[in-house]
Amino acid sequence: MPHYLSDAELKRTAPAEVAAFRGPIPTQIVSNGEYNPLPQTEEQRKVEARVTQLASDLAPKHGLSRRKFLATSAGMAAAFIAMNEVFGPVFEVSRAEAATPGVADLRAQALSGQFIVDCQTHFVRDDFKQEGLLDLAKYAKTNWNPKLWGESKLERYKFENYVKEIFVDSDTKVALLSGAPFDDSSWDLLSNDQIIAARTSINKFAGSRRLLGHSVFTPKKDGWMDQVDRAISTLKPDSWVATWVLDKGTPSDERARLLKHEQGHYDIVALLARDLFNEIMAIKAKTFGAPDDPVDAVKEILDTYDPRFQSLQDLYDGKTGHGLEAGEQTRWNGLIARAFGESRLSAELSGPARPGPTPLVDVLKDERILH
Ligand SMILES: [Zn+2]
Secondary structure (H helix, E strand, O other): OOOOOOHHHHHOOOOHHHHOOOOOOOOOOOOOOOOOOOOOOHHHHHHHHHHHHHHHHHHHHHOOOHHHHHOOHHHHHHHHHHHHHHHOOOOOOOHHHHHOOOHHHHHHHHOOOOOOEEEEEOOOOOOOOOHHHHHHHHHHHHHOOOOOOOOOOHHHHOHHHHHHHHHHOOOOOEEEEOOOOOOOHHHOOOOHHHHHHHHHHHHHHHOOOOEEEEEEEOOOOOOHHHHHHHHHHHHOOOEEEEOOOOOOOOOHHHHHHHHHHHHHHHHHHHHHHHHHHHHHHHHHHOOOOOOHHHHHHHHHHHHHHHHHHHHHHHHHHHHHOOOOOHHHHHHHHHHHHHHHHOEEEOOOOOOOOOEEEOOHHHHHHHOOOOO
16 A cells, blocks of 8 residues: 655654554554654643553552553553543543552453454455565564464465454454555455455355445546446445545646645544544533533534534635645645644633633634634
8 A cells, every 4th residue: 555645754754663652552643654643742742651650650569560561451541541631531440440450351351242343354365466465464473463373474364364363363243344456456455346255255154244345446546436336236335445546647746735635634623623622621620500511511512513524624625626726725734734733722711721722613713714
């Protein structure tokens, strides 16, 4: 699969396996290569420091090193505690789960019957020959799990082992099988027909719907709508995945501009999610008369934000002509950067006011894009 970071962006990023915090949860955004990740935020830095502190305090009680402690269920509980301290009470976790040996394991056992859906799984077709794929398993064996086997044979990625690892070795109850298109089709993992054939055979064997299937489509590639029509009428996928495949002939500055436009879509979602979270957290500082009042207050916020996620994406596409209007695109790049960077005093918070990020909607109102 390609990545979409420019050389300049790659210079300012580092691979997660060497640069990321070695804890139970990521403490900054890790990009899959399709977008430029945000720098670590102040809150994420606090979580990271707090996890380190908790590990130092609690690892000796478990008779473990800090690193080993953080790899246990108790270490995971410590990470949830740290996030609750920084972001508010989001996760249901008790201090005993992190502090007392055995408590987190008991909780994990009690929850082991939970329904688990894995919504992105892959295997490769029987005649797949690209040995470059073996690098993934070799890397995983060297860096993550020395017990991995079969890292030098493509069988590891094929149907039989997929069934074993997804449905026998793990707790997954239902999986969604996907595919991925490549410029060089000898790299294609599975065709849409092969995905659906696998779904049919697994579900027949299981006697229930254990495997769901994607159909993959590639907008703007020759004949792509015909492929969509055929999938609808004959394959009947459970869901779809669209992959943005750029023509090889696209001039690099246009490619960069279009990618910047796509980055804007990601950024708008990230900003709205941030603003929504901050508004909900501000409720904690308020006093309410009746028990139902805070529930109503949360509902009101959700009702306000719900339609915004789509309407602001539409507005962005409309104003920038899907990124083709260079001037308007530059303007939006600036607005988005402003919403990421600017602080203001929040009127929402009672008690000592402190500056918070300026909501995206306020930036758009300032600029008279929204009224
Ligand atoms: Zn767009």
